[in-house]
Amino acid sequence: MAKQILIIDRDAGHAGALKIYTERLQYEVTIATTFEQVGFELDNNIFDIILADLFSFDELLPCLESIKKKYPIVQILIFAAKDKLDDAMDIFGSKATNYLDLPVNSKALDLALITACKNISTDRKIIRYSERLGDLRHAQELLNQLFDEVPCYISVQDRNLRITAANNRFKHHFGSQVGGFCYELYKHRTSQCPDCPVVETFQDGKCHHTEEIVTSKFGKQYNVLTQTAPIRNEQGEITQVMEMSTNITQIRQLQNHLISLGLMLGSMSHGVKGMLTALDGGLYQLETGLAQKDDDRISKAFGLIQQMSDKIKKMVLEILYYAKSRELQYEDMDVALLAGNVINTIRPLAENYAVKLDVCIPESLGKIEVDAAWMEAALVNFLENAVDACVFDRDKKEHCIQFHVGKTSDEFIVFTISDNGIGMDTETKNKMFTLFFTSKGSQGTGLGLFIANRVIKYHGGTVEVESEQGRGTKFIILLPLQKPDNAKIVEFPRTTR
Numbered sequence: 221m222a223k224q225i226l227i228i229d230r231d232a233g234h235a236g237a238l239k240i241y242t243e244r245l246q247y248e249v250t251i252a253t254t255f256e257q258v259g260f261e262l263d264n265n266i267f268d269i270i271l272a273d274l275f276s277f278d279e280l281l282p283c284l285e286s287i288k289k290k291y292p293i294v295q296i297l298i299f300a301a302k303d304k305l306d307d308a309m310d311i312f313g314s315k316a317t318n319y320l321d322l323p324v325n326s327k328a329l330d331l332a333l334i335t336a337c338k339n340i341s342t343d344r345k346i347i348r349y350s351e352r353l354g355d356l357r358h359a360q361e362l363l364n365q366l367f368d369e370v371p372c373y374i375s376v377q378d379r380n381l382r383i384t385a386a387n388n389r390f391k392h393h394f395g396s397q398v399g400g401f402c403y404e405l406y407k408h409r410t411s412q413c414p415d416c417p418v419v420e421t422f423q424d425g426k427c428h429h430t431e432e433i434v435t436s437k438f439g440k441q442y443n444v445l446t447q448t449a450p451i452r453n454e455q456g457e458i459t460q461v462m463e464m465s466t467n468i469t470q471i472r473q474l475q476n477h478l479i480s481l482g483l484m485l486g487s488m489s490h491g492v493k494g495m496l497t498a499l500d501g502g503l504y505q506l507e508t509g510l511a512q513k514d515d516d517r518i519s520k521a522f523g524l525i526q527q528m529s530d531k532i533k534k535m536v537l538e539i540l541y542y543a544k545s546r547e548l549q550y551e552d553m554d555v556a557l558l559a560g561n562v563i564n565t566i567r568p569l570a571e572n573y574a575v576k577l578d579v580c581i582p583e584s585l586g587k588i589e590v591d592a593a594w595m596e597a598a599l600v601n602f603l604e605n606a607v608d609a610c611v612f613d614r615d616k617k618e619h620c621i622q623f624h625v626g627k628t629s630d631e632f633i634v635f636t637i638s639d640n641g642i643g644m645d646t647e648t649k650n651k652m653f654t655l656f657f658t659s660k661g662s663q664g665t666g667l668g669l670f671i672a673n674r675v676i677k678y679h680g681g682t683v684e685v686e687s688e689q690g691r692g693t694k695f696i697i698l699l700p701l702q703k704p705d706n707a708k709i710v711e712f713p714r715t716t717r
């Protein structure tokens with residue numbers, strides 16, 4: 221489209237001559253020889269170039285300044301008599317594209333118009349680029365908003381696993397240390413996690429998925445589903461990896477009640493089986509006693525049947541009560557008897573796997589106030605874990621579990637359970653009491669040690685763990701001899717938070 225030119229000149233003859241010349245150069249030209257015409261044309265049309273005698277009208281200067289301010293892309297060419305050209309430059313300055321003296325030289329006018337057209341083209345490109353830049357800036361702001369507000373944890377990591385960017389949710393829960401290692405912020409580890417999905421994405425350029433347990437800066441643990449995605453440069457090289465983690469802790473909490481109940485039923489099935497076997501034995505004794513009319517045999521058989529019946533009834537009630545909170549049933553129990561019951565329970569399992577038991581239970585330990593059923597189950601769970609650690613260890617020919625009981629003072633009893641099994645690394649040791657965490661693969665449920673640890677804590681006790689990978693593990697369980705003042709209700713995770 222031809223450029224639009226407005227010629228402003230009080231000399232109509234001169235304006236007409238300029239119009240004829242510029243039209244030959246393929247411009248569309250309008251002339252204004254009165255200030256009223258100038259005002260009308262500028263109010264009703266938009267011109268690309270204004271060719272004007274600045275001294276034609278007294279009011280022209282502020283009018284041109286207003287137009288230039290309103291339409292910066294408009295190119296203004298000023299012409300004037302030679303003796304007034306310097307004055308025009310002083311008055312209008314750099315707001316004009318060029319200054320021409322009268323009479324106007326055609327070559328000078330041609331060059332001035334070419335320069336004006338180039339300026340217009342450049343300005344229009346700048347405007348388009350500015351608009352695109354504005355769109356890009358808006359898109360960037362939208363992207364940043366989405367990045368910050370998306371309801372999951374997002375971090376961007378370099379090849380050294382250092383955080384280069386993180387969204388608001390990540391910063392709130394894990395800190396905003398740019399340049400920190402992801403495994404320090406997520407796992408509180410001192411070294412890279414095994415099977416790191418970010419490292420795998422750097423290696424093969426594919427997305428990877430894992431389920432992790434992470435620890436926030438407040439010490440709270442979360443179950444998260446993690447997915448990684450590569451970030452590439454213009455050459456297609458992976459320079460960074462984005463890691464997105466969705467918090468599924470609530471989902472896991474919704475699952476755990478039924479799962480833990482199933483574990484409880486499964487762990488009790490062996491006890492029920494033993495009770496039924498004993499009940500069969502009692503019925504046999506009763507039957508033979510009746511046949512032989514042996515009153516003593518009948519009495520013993522009846523006692524055994526009654527005892528097994530009571531135990532089965534109690535166990536069934538425990539299962540029913542498990543659906544709701546249960547107060548600890550404290551009773552005074554001889555420590556040696558408690559420990560002996562635990563060893564009698566675990567001994568068949570240890571013997572089955574050829575694991576030696578080194579037991580030290582002094583007789584003079586006195587009594588302890590505990591819920592015997594829960595405490596025995598908790599201690600058995602620690603011992604079962606020790607047996608498993610030995611079974612999974614293929615590097616040693618002989619395995620041994622030490623179970624020692626002693627007093628640290630008149631107020632506390634200590635159970636020490638140590639094995640020479642596979643041991644644990646730092647991450648496993650930190651997670652071992654976490655709900656659903658298991659190092660046994662499909663053979664574990666991730667509930668046993670979680671429940672056992674909670675039972676110990678509700679009795680006012682503590683559990684310390686010492687472990688070294690390849691060498692074994694030691695559990696030091698400290699329990700008060702007397703019921704704590706803040707006796708609690710045993711509550712396992714519910715279907716609500």
